[in-house]
Amino acid sequence: MAKRFIFALIVLLLPLFTRSFSPDQPTDRRLLVLVDDLAVRSSHSIFFKSLQSRGYELEFRLADDSKLSLQRYGHYLYDGLVLFAPSVQRFGGSLDQAAVLDFVDAGHDLILAADSSASDLVRGIATECGVDFDEDPEAVVIDHIGYAVSETDGEHTLIAADDFIQSDVILGATGIEAPVLFRGIGHSVNPANTLVLKVLSASSSAYLANPRTKLSSPPSLTGSAISLVSVVQARNNARVLICGSLDLFSNRFLRYGVLKSGSSKKHDKSGNEQFVTEISKWVFHERGHLKAVNMSHHKVGEEGEPAMYRISDDLVFSVEIYEWSGSSWRPYVADDVQVQFYMMSPFVLKYLPTDEKALYFTSFKVPDVYGVFQFKVEYQRLGYTSLSLSKQIPVRPFRHNEYERFIPAAFPYYGASFSTMVGFFIFTVVYLYNK
Template sequence: MAKLSFFCFIIFSLFISFSTAFNPEKPTDRRILVILDDASLKSSHSIFFNSLKSRGYDLDFKLSDDRKIALQRYGNYLYDGLVLFSPSVDSIGEGSLKLNDVLEFVDSGHDLIVAANANASDFIRNVASECGVDFEDDTSAMVIDHTSYSVSEIEGDHTLIASDHFIKSDVILGEEKIQAPLLFRGIAHSVNAASSLVLKVLSASPAAYSANPSSKLSSPPALTGTSISLVSVVQARNNARVLISGSLDMFSDRFLRSSVQKAGTSHTYEKSGNEQFLAEISKWIFHERGHLKAVNVRHHKVGETNEPSIYRINDDLEYFVEIYEWSGTSWEPYVADDVQLQFYMMSPYVLKTLSKDKRGLYHTSFKVPDIYGVFQFKIEYQRLGYTSLSLAKQIPVRPYKHNEYERFIPVAFPYYGASFSTMGAFFIFSVLYLYHK
């Protein structure tokens, strides 16, 4: 009886694992693990959490000292996304969740949100560093800006930043422009110049710098101006997405509800742009927007419908592919002017921009090069904010067979004429020479 119960438990666990795994047909994350420093964060940051719940996410809240924290069971991941709101904890689950576990979670194609503050631990800093983001080394430093601060803090140390330096990308931040500045209080980070996968979504102003607000500067700050990133995102090569913020307060109800007036302006916004910003950026992070897929890749000779196993040099062929974008609920046709096809062997012999219709179908036609070998139909599509598409299909190209060459080609007509005229002249000469004196 005990063995049967254990067997049933294993089957049930596997069923739960598979049912919550990432589904490529519906790529939006659904089951998210939220790790908190303190249980009070669940209420103090409730607006952000409720916005996720209202969009259909299943949030599993756990405290950082919970020893039962696990991202996978029996080799299958239990969650689609991970939110780390535990900036000061050096060890999550008292060691049950290690740095490599978080990195493997991202490497397997899952998404991550990391929020830090002035008490950021080495664990959080190492997670960010592995993603191409480096937090300020000085643990007492915060972002200070004497020009782009919230007027409510005019008598303070100007660490409450009112920033509106957003990335210009509709796919990341939505088509509706964020009108009000964002409130930010936290630490600075820089983007690793060697990483091409990291984007600054919210930057500091040119007058900002990172320093200890309670002491005088004895040396120039390490991070200054627009090199300071307040919020950054990463889209890995496997299309996993990561959000890294230097402020946990940025997600709080107080910042989301607070009015804001940026220094140097007279206009006061009734509510900061934090709520709109977090809603839009979370849609992108959890694949409600900007996720592409390609289907029905096919090619054939012009005038035919069946896909051949081999082409001949100088054949006329057609290539088709359908590309769709996930809208959060369904797949919609993706329309763009920059999707290109390479006919590739060591280097591209043909490079064509694909024509499109309004239903997601892309196509082109071209003549096979006069070179035989093993070619590839290749699409490497990378566009800011969208998941990358990498398509490759191999096809051999052969030369003409011995009986496929043209017997008489127009360009050789002068030579044919010269040959026959020579024979005719020789015949006439022979007759005249033999029969006439």
């Protein structure tokens, strides 16, 4: 009896100690931060404090801690993972590459920062997320034109990057005001992969190479094909940030003034702090997270949803869409939301106007085709979580007693029938009584 009581108590209390992503409260709150050295906690304290000031609970652990685990009794212990351990060869405890990928597949978020010491484990995680670091472990990003003027850097590996993605939802409406300092390794993304987006790209004069050796062959990556920071939004709306520079998040780079080569304007402070703050808001769903609720439909003049429609019925369709602001849901306003009335292919495709209070609605006539249809709302927009909703409804033809008594389009057939009858009657009379 005592064992049963303890087991029941654990089952009841476990949800209180474990948290997972909630559609009604999508902002991740409990984050696991894995580091190579606990000194990163102080050298990158500005970034961590910015997360804590926004309500996040950070748990710092060494990446090779023997007690590491992301889940317990089938429940995930954390909502997000910050992997600041580029040189780790093997995770501790039950954590491995497959566990990290399963964590993302379960809908959780990941920030991964690498550098020139990136291990095969870290590179493997990035590859599985759709990002490929250069095979040469010594190759770093070099830019002899777009470098940051510095007294301590003569190899032009300290870059002042300002080629940002044009997206207010990912980087904020104000935009990044100063160039971002970057020192590290670059990566490439497959242009055919629509899930991966380059957030910060290198300039056209950049290339990947070992600064301590002379180039003997053309660089593997050059120009804007080099991505410095990329993000991935998976089909389950989990978000991943991959960066080739751990220093980009450091206090030194966040406080450092920046003067880009060839520019006369010196910024007293780099754009790193603004950049990492804005991008982390997006990664952890403080921006760009949508939900759709109350999808409904009914006949014009009625209120309840019918069990089926008849061809040529007039109907009204509506759905409510909200955006998470980091603390509450607010109406999402856009002019590109569509509804499909779908059976094998869309028979009706209409844009949904909005009342700017989250309600999207339209009306249309059921097509003159009967079968099993679906109302489908599939919405994908850069930086926002995707929406995919559907509701099935059958459409029947007219019953035999629902047609009009006389159909105007059939008047020629009516005339032909009656004229045939009259002609036959006249023929019969003439045939029988004519001698």
